[in-house]
Amino acid sequence: YNVTLHFDSAAGSVESESISVPLYGKLAAPAFSANEGYVFHGWKLPDNSAYDPAVRITSDLELTADITHLSYPVTFLPGEHGTVSGDAQQTIWHGEAAVAPQATPDEGWEFAGWSADFSKVTGKLTVTALWEEKTFTVTSQIRDTDGNPLENVSALQGDQESPVTLEDSSLPVQEGTVLHGMTDRQLFPTLIGYEAVGVYDKDGNLLTTDPEVTGDNTYTLVYRDEAVAPGRCTVRFAGTGLADIEAAVGSL
Numbered sequence: 001y002n003v004t005l006h007f008d009s010a011a012g013s014v015e016s017e018s019i020s021v022p023l024y025g026k027l028a029a030p031a032f033s034a035n036e037g038y039v040f041h042g043w044k045l046p047d048n049s050a051y052d053p054a055v056r057i058t059s060d061l062e063l064t065a066d067i068t069h070l071s072y073p074v075t076f077l078p079g080e081h082g083t084v085s086g087d088a089q090q091t092i093w094h095g096e097a098a099v100a101p102q103a104t105p106d107e108g109w110e111f112a113g114w115s116a117d118f119s120k121v122t123g124k125l126t127v128t129a130l131w132e133e134k135t136f137t138v139t140s141q142i143r144d145t146d147g148n149p150l151e152n153v154s155a156l157q158g159d160q161e162s163p164v165t166l167e168d169s170s171l172p173v174q175e176g177t178v179l180h181g182m183t184d185r186q187l188f189p190t191l192i193g194y195e196a197v198g199v200y201d202k203d204g205n206l207l208t209t210d211p212e213v214t215g216d217n218t219y220t221l222v223y224r225d226e227a228v229a230p231g232r233c234t235v236r237f238a239g240t241g242l243a244d245i246e247a248a249v250g251s252l
Contacts (some may be wrong), residue, residue: 001019001020001021001022001023001025001057001058001059001060001061002019002021002060002061003018003020003021003027003030003060003061003062003063004018004060004061004062004111005017005018005019005030005043005063005064005065006063007032007065008065008067009061010035010038011034011038011040011065011067011069012033012034012035012040012065012067013032013033014031014033015030015031016030016145020178021057021061022057023058024056024057024058024182025053025056025157026053026054026057027057029042029043029051030043030063032065034067036094036095037070037093037095038067038069038094039070040066040067041066041067042066042067042082043064043066044063044064044066045061045062045063046062050066051063054215055142058099069094070093070094071091071093072091072092072094072122072123072124072125072171073089073090073124074090074092074098074118074124074126074127075089075090075126075127076088076089076098076100076114076127076128076129077126077127077128077129078103078128078129079128079131080129080131081105081109082103082104082106082109082129082131083099083104084102084172085101086101086102086103087099087101088101089128090225092118092121093099093121094121094122095120095121095122096120096121097118097119097120097121098118098121098125098127099168100114100118100172103129103189105134106131107176107249108174108175109134109173110132111129111130111131112130112131112132112145113130114127114128114129114130115128115129115130116128133174133175134174134175135173135175136172136173136175136213136214136215136217137170137171137172137216138170138171138173138179138213138216138218138219139168139169139170139215139217139218139219139221140168140169140170140218140221141168141169141218141219141220141221142166142220142221142222143220144194144223144224144225145197145222145223145225150191150223151165153166153191153192153193153194154191154193155190155191155193156190161192164189164191173213174176175213175214176212176213176214178212178213179210179212179213179219180210181210182199182207182210182211183198183199183207183208183209184218185198189252193225194225195223195224195226196221196223196224197222197223197224198221199222200222201218201219201222202217202218207219
């Protein structure tokens with residue numbers, strides 16, 4: 001008699017799909033080689049009952065492989081600084097990719113990716129959205145009225161004069177940050193032989209209020225040249241505003 005084996009070829013393979021068995025013969029359960037992501041449980045008869053290899057064969061027989069295609073739950077979480085919309089709970093076949101939902105950041109934040117790779121799912125998976133603070137580059141500089149860097153200048157440190165070198169600084173600053181002290185002339189460095197004119201943005205506008213960071217910008221503290229004093233040391237911008245010039249406020 002002929003024993004015919006039925007199975008999904010995507011799930012695996014057998015050595016032969018048709019096996020001859022003599023009258024009253026017995027057939028050990030045929031071996032099935034399952035592919036990755038599939039689990040073979042055994043053979044079933046046409047009535048869906050399990051095949052018993054101890055039963056003797058008395059007629060042609062059809063057997064169907066009892067196979068499970070593995071699948072796993074994938075959960076997408078929003079994390080702390082945004083939301084996710086769309087299908088955040090998915091069931092994915094073994095080895096296939098999940099589909100990322102839409103990630104929307106809170107104000108002042110940017111989406112930075114996902115906490116785990118979901119391009120080939122091989123088990124239960126939880127994926128969390130990652131966020132980073134949205135920042136812009138703020139550049140601070142000191143120039144004369146001709147737009148030139150100040151050289152060989154001195155500043156007051158208490159009642160004493162100290163030579164200084166003024167260096168530009170660029171820093172990442174979170175969106176929405178207010179740069180306090182940018183219009184407070186009492187916080188401007190006192191440079192010998194120079195008079196502070198004011199602070200200008202990249203478009204040449206004189207600041208009248210402390211600015212809020214909404215994009216990349218360059219702020220220039222302009223001095224009018226009255227005299228030039230020799231000597232050098234170093235002054236660096238240490239904060240987000242000209243009020244935070246290291247050694248210029250509280251140190252010079």
